[in-house]
Amino acid sequence: MKKILNEPLAYVDEMLDGLCLAHPDVYRRAGESGRVIARAAPAREGKVGVVSGGGSGHLPLFTGYVGTGLLDACAIGNVFAGPTVGDCIDAMREADHGAGVLRLYGNYGGDRMNFDMAGELAELDGLESTTVLVTDDVASASAQESAKRRGVAGVVYAYRFAGAKAEQEGASLADVTAVARKAVAGCRSIGVALTPCIVPEVGKPGFTIDDGEIEMGMGIHGEPGLWRGPLKRADALVQEMLERLLSDLDTARGERVSVLVNSLGATPYEELYIVFRAVARELQTRGLQIVQPLVGRYATSMEMTGVSLTIQRLDSELEWLLHAPAVSPFWRA
Amino acid sequence: MKKILNEPLAYVDEMLDGLCLAHPDVYRRAGESGRVIARAAPAREGKVGVVSGGGSGHLPLFTGYVGTGLLDACAIGNVFAGPTVGDCIDAMREADHGAGVLRLYGNYGGDRMNFDMAGELAELDGLESTTVLVTDDVASASAQESAKRRGVAGVVYAYRFAGAKAEQEGASLADVTAVARKAVAGCRSIGVALTPCIVPEVGKPGFTIDDGEIEMGMGIHGEPGLWRGPLKRADALVQEMLERLLSDLDTARGERVSVLVNSLGATPYEELYIVFRAVARELQTRGLQIVQPLVGRYATSMEMTGVSLTIQRLDSELEWLLHAPAVSPFWRA
Structure with missing residues (x-):
């Protein structure tokens, strides 16, 4: 460890x-x-x-x-x-x-x-x-x-x-x-994990993911996900994740949403922005308007590698509240 | 990769x-x-x-x-x-x-x-x-x-x-x-690296660090540091790093400084705050006053694991400028 x-x-x-x-x-x-x-x-x-x-x-x-x-x-x-x-x-x-x-x-x-x-x-x-x-x-x-x-x-x-x-x-x-x-x-989210993390009191990973493999849908404590398989291109990962989120949320063209591209811990900003680029393009194709996106570390599992996407549907009240004053070292919008 | x-x-x-x-x-x-x-x-x-x-x-x-x-x-x-x-x-x-x-x-x-x-x-x-x-x-x-x-x-x-x-x-x-x-x-900084990072176009780490070993003073591109040896306790690491920074900067009791505890990439917030705790205690012992500390990811090497400490000496002009308005998704103070 x-x-x-x-x-x-x-x-x-x-x-x-x-x-x-x-x-x-x-x-x-x-x-x-x-x-x-x-x-x-x-x-x-x-x-x-x-x-x-x-x-x-x-x-x-x-x-x-x-x-x-x-x-x-x-x-x-x-x-x-x-x-x-x-x-x-x-x-x-x-x-x-x-x-x-x-x-x-x-x-x-x-x-x-x-x-x-x-x-x-x-x-x-x-x-x-x-x-x-x-x-x-x-x-x-x-x-x-x-x-x-x-x-x-x-x-x-x-x-x-x-x-x-x-x-x-x-x-x-x-x-x-x-x-x-x-x-x-x-609100809907889904994560994809690339490597595990270690609980300090345990001292070794609670699960493993093979080299070159990822787990789609893994939970933030390593709960089993939807499938395990080879790492895909960022654009393909985003497409699958958005499809799962938006079909469940049943969004319509013209809706306004906020998007959170979240590092599960170790995944760097560079990859988050490559992911955000894919999200922005895909949502534009689907006619959804992104309001105040969040890109960074918001909900992590220490040093786990991976990323989660969250789509938050907005109405006028929620959009107003999203911009209301907030004081926290971790909320930056 | x-x-x-x-x-x-x-x-x-x-x-x-x-x-x-x-x-x-x-x-x-x-x-x-x-x-x-x-x-x-x-x-x-x-x-x-x-x-x-x-x-x-x-x-x-x-x-x-x-x-x-x-x-x-x-x-x-x-x-x-x-x-x-x-x-x-x-x-x-x-x-x-x-x-x-x-x-x-x-x-x-x-x-x-x-x-x-x-x-x-x-x-x-x-x-x-x-x-x-x-x-x-x-x-x-x-x-x-x-x-x-x-x-x-x-x-x-x-x-x-x-x-x-x-x-x-x-x-x-x-x-x-x-x-x-x-x-x-x-301004003085020093970093300690625990694991390397991968340049995407290369596809494999440019250097290695053995399990259980760290490199004190490694540069942000993996440039060789001061020593390589077993991982130490956070408090001991901080003590060595601060000693190197403050003796070089030649600070005096009563001075005001800002401190940046920076993740080199994968090291999570939890560890950064454990490090900050040690920094705050040590600087208090040395009679230095911390102004607006920064804790997070400010200068990384993608997914490298490790942390750097920066001490910035302040005078009244610099302290004023530190609090002046700024607009950036990455500057939060």
């Missing part, structure tokens, strides 16, 4: 320390365990809170998206392991500004169980909350079973829309929840 | 296409060959121009730093190969707003030769220009031969300061050149 770290068991806490030391105006460690990141700057009283959570090893996800116009707080687990119930409750408390809290996170069993329990316990304390699960990964279940789909990079759009809506004076928990639901309903 | 691309020979041009398609408000392809990136938005008439150039394969360097408060134009070569004389001239013409042009780039023989020739040819056309070479890599030559040092990630600071100075009404070519000289004089 060739990683720059001190102790594998200290990986998450030292990373969180570094994050807060580097960006003290944005992030603050919170919660009894220190495994909650909350905003450093106080939010408006009466604002709806937006919380998320998930395992470590996906920076900028999930923690990086705490900030104005984004999340209020985030509960963080070990690498590829969900946060504890206690951390989920602490994150909800940090996000409570008197108008209720939206729990917004990717659809993974462990996260759901703990956030559900946290929601019930917080309710006993009088804290109203709702849940929206992000289910953008089209490779993880069929359209008929779309509620079973996992959440991947599309969670970034959901954070952005719900977070921006919650900053609006007068926005209720129902309003913010509705925006998050609309975002998720219009 | 596991890279997402179409044709190795089309790598650079498709990357540039994608960059301009993704950020049409920032970048525009220019020059006879199309291997110049210029600003999409017109600059102020009477503004000093700032140009750079270099090989591809280092995104966001060099091209990514074209934008308001940064570069006016950049000439781009093939992967790890300098730009042509013609492209250097075209970049200078794009940057000419009537007040002269600063040529600001890393100290590499090929780049220097071509930019010097371009400067002479442009002078025949009446275009006044100056040169500042960035020489921040302490591992590439001794302090006694510091003029021989190569330029690495520190070039980003030089772009930022010179670019922001040039936006100021009334700033002359001499003023902008002086700021760039001051920036370079106060």
Whole structure:
């Protein structure tokens, strides 16, 4: 394992320390365990809170998206392991500004169980909350079973829309929840992996991919994808991925969409822009208008090589929210 | 070679296409060959121009730093190969707003030769220009031969300061050149590489590093470093790197510095923040005040694994310029 770290068991806490030391105006460690990141700057009283959570090893996800116009707080687990119930409750408390809290996170069993329990316990304390699960990964279940789909990079759009809506004076928990639901309903992602990554506490890859082979549809923790086969040309990969996304989303000519070309970690900017070029050409052919594309590292699996594509359908409200102010070292638009 | 691309020979041009398609408000392809990136938005008439150039394969360097408060134009070569004389001239013409042009780039023989020739040819056309070479890599030559040092990630600071100075009404070519000289004089970098990268047209790594070994001081094209040996703990690596940087820079307690913790490509954010934590602690012990640290991918070698540290000494002018407005998808501060 060739990683720059001190102790594998200290990986998450030292990373969180570094994050807060580097960006003290944005992030603050919170919660009894220190495994909650909350905003450093106080939010408006009466604002709806937006919380998320998930395992470590996906920076900028999930923690990086705490900030104005984004999340209020985030509960963080070990690498590829969900946060504890206690951390989920602490994150909800940090996000409570008197108008209720939206729990917004990717659809993974462990996260759901703990956030559900946290929601019930917080309710006993009088804290109203709702849940929206992000289910953008089209490779993880069929359209008929779309509620079973996992959440991947599309969670970034959901954070952005719900977070921006919650900053609006007068926005209720129902309003913010509705925006998050609309975002998720219009969002689809798919990834292709070229090489695996290593969980520091394990010290070796959890799976392998042969030289020259790729896995289409692999999940961000190495969950099995749709097919394994030889590496294809960038244009061919993009065509297959877009076909899977757009047929599932059922887009029509003239629609406006945002696009996220995301490095799973090691894949460099050069390749992301070669991929974006193919995406832009293909979407133009299909009569779709790209609004504010995102190209970079938004949802990673540490040093995994590969790329994911996300298509986010926009309406006038979502397009407005996409451009609303946001403060985060990881949101640049 | 596991890279997402179409044709190795089309790598650079498709990357540039994608960059301009993704950020049409920032970048525009220019020059006879199309291997110049210029600003999409017109600059102020009477503004000093700032140009750079270099090989591809280092995104966001060099091209990514074209934008308001940064570069006016950049000439781009093939992967790890300098730009042509013609492209250097075209970049200078794009940057000419009537007040002269600063040529600001890393100290590499090929780049220097071509930019010097371009400067002479442009002078025949009446275009006044100056040169500042960035020489921040302490591992590439001794302090006694510091003029021989190569330029690495520190070039980003030089772009930022010179670019922001040039936006100021009334700033002359001499003023902008002086700021760039001051920036370079106060900047030191060193990198440590864990795994190599692959030039697409070659298809295999240009060098190897054994499992469990690292190379301290390796250059961004794989130039030999100071020593090769077993991977150390992050804190020990940082201590050695900072000792080399700060003894060379001869900092005193109470000084204000900016710090760039840069991924050479594949090294993930998690490790960068573990490194930043060590940097912050060590600089605090030494009585140095960190201003606006940068943590991320600023100067890469595609998918190389490793990290570089840059220390930039600040005075009140440079600190002001660091916070001046800038528009670029890759500058976030």
